[in-house]
Amino acid sequence: MKHQTMELKKDELVLLDQRKLPGKVEYYTAEDFREVAEAISKMVVRGAPAIGAVGAAGIYLAALEYRKMSAQEAFQQVNKAAEILKEARPTAVNLSWAVDRMMRVLQKNKNKNREALLRVLENEARNIAQEDVETNRQIGLYGHTVISDNSSVLTHCNTGALATVDFGTALGVIRESFRRNKNIHVYATETRPRLQGARLTAFELVEENIPATLIVESAVAPKLRAGEIDVVIVGADRIAANGDTANKIGTYMISELAQLHSVPFYVAAPRSTVDYSLNSGQEIEIERRSREEVVNIGGSRIAPEDITVDNPAFDITPAENITGIITEHGIISPPFKSGLDEIKDD
């Protein structure tokens, strides 16, 4: 990507403001963890792996802010910051995974002098970001094998460089296939209500000259019926131990349609998206976002003031609708419980 999702500077975090894309390339500077939490909840930055890496940087900024306090006081304050960051968006498990990883490092190094501890935390935040890029490249290396030459692939929401630190998960698989000179055509759904497909995936595809067509979600069914889509690849915000997958609202509908038309349906996600503590997707908390996202498009009101709105940001695709889960450790086939257990990091 020409534009970097995030850059951790010495005492601030610079984020590409994804709310403004594709019209404007502007940056948002978070000077403390509160501004990081706000950037996550307002979706300046979004996408499960990206908000994980950003949340980790938020812990470093909190430790920096409280460095003059006594060790015990500082630890309590950073702990509170961790809770605030984790609550910024509840469904994507990568956020709490990364924040908890930072807190474990903090706990383990709490006896170091303050400057040394800050360096350790800064390094850990940078490692989480760097690992994300390497993980995505690995997902691409395994994943491109599910996209044949001369084929068309459907993807939903944005799972690209913008949803991660770089490269992307599902869109990374597509990117890798294109870079291998496969003749592919991408169908990207617009992704109501936040239009991540129209604004962000289309932006990334155009930037890389990957042949693509933007469609509304309702066009998926006739395209599948007409045999115009060979494979579906989406990302994930949280995968339960049995393979049930939370992803952007609309994913479940697409998975049902793919099954109906015998089109393979893949999920591409890093291991950090697997929540081994949950037995099934029923236990995944679905974030509900504001009514404003639904009644307005591009700042213009399109629905009456008084209409009741329900705006779930994600839905659950049951494991039985999923052909395979593409991870940095390989492609897992059903039954997912045992396959996911095999890649568990103890």
Ligand SMILES: CSC[C@@H](O)[C@@H](O)C(=O)COP(=O)(O)O
């Ligand atoms: C690699 S990103 C995977 C998911 O986070 C992605 O598919 C998605 O649902 C993003 O939702 P968003 O609400 O834009 O954060």
